[in-house]
Amino acid sequence: MQKTFIKDALEVIHERKSVRNYTGELISTEDINVILKAAMAAPVAIHMMPWKFIVVRDKDKLKALSDGLPFAKMLPKAGTGIVVCAAPHEAALGKEEFAILDCACASENILLAAEALGLGAVWTAVYPSKELISFVRKELGIPQNIIPLNIIAIGHPIGDEHAEDKYEPNNIHWDKW
Ligand SMILES: Cc1cc2nc3c(=O)[nH]c(=O)nc-3n(C[C@H](O)[C@H](O)[C@H](O)COP(=O)(O)O)c2cc1C
Numbered sequence: 001m002q003k004t005f006i007k008d009a010l011e012v013i014h015e016r017k018s019v020r021n022y023t024g025e026l027i028s029t030e031d032i033n034v035i036l037k038a039a040m041a042a043p044v045a046i047h048m049m050p051w052k053f054i055v056v057r058d059k060d061k062l063k064a065l066s067d068g069l070p071f072a073k074m075l076p077k078a079g080t081g082i083v084v085c086a087a088p089h090e091a092a093l094g095k096e097e098f099a100i101l102d103c104a105c106a107s108e109n110i111l112l113a114a115e116a117l118g119l120g121a122v123w124t125a126v127y128p129s130k131e132l133i134s135f136v137r138k139e140l141g142i143p144q145n146i147i148p149l150n151i152i153a154i155g156h157p158i159g160d161e162h163a164e165d166k167y168e169p170n171n172i173h174w175d176k177w
Contacts, residue, residue, distance in 0.1 A: 017163040019120025022155035038113035042105035050091035050099040054083040072124035078155035120157030
């Protein structure tokens with residue numbers, strides 16, 4: 001079934017915020033598929049798609065991940081975690097850097113798609129911490145040549161979080177530094 005999108009692109013971009021407080025209601029598999037399609041629509045270096053996505057719905061796994069990650073306590077209540085994984089051997093020039101960049105673009109698309117669907121999401125950090133990468137690999141049986149970049153918690157927001165205006169004109173240079 002086709003979703004009805006009522007927000008325009010700029011509205012979604014400006015209303016996106018990290019959501020850490022969830023109702024506990026699970027998001028639908030239909031929404032997960034919409035989100036993953038958005039992820040894979042991200043720009044990529046030299047038309048390679050060096051990404052894998054692990055959808056974690058299992059309550060015990062979400063709890064174990066939240067226990068082992070320093071800033072991911074919201075995962076169990078969110079109910080869904082998408083682990084964005086970089087596959088350097090499938091990246092432009094076989095480079096890890098390209099895989100990470102491409103996966104960061106996919107991650108932002110996930111965050112924006114969640115916002116567009118009226119859901120809440122937050123990027124929880126794994127990469128570049130070697131310890132956290134090893135921990136997540138072990139918990140989810142991820143092969144050594146795959147790098148988990150983050151776990152994006154997604155759920156229904158309680159609605160008490162709002163986008164922050166981070167616009168700063170002093171960070172913009174015109175024509176030269
Ligand atoms: C690389 C990266 C790592 C992050 N790690 C975490 C994290 O581990 N836990 C968390 O709650 N938020 C995390 N965030 C979300 C940031 O805290 C958040 O984006 C930032 O405070 C700005 O707020 P906003 O997303 O609402 O605009 C991360 C964001 C990025 C891009």
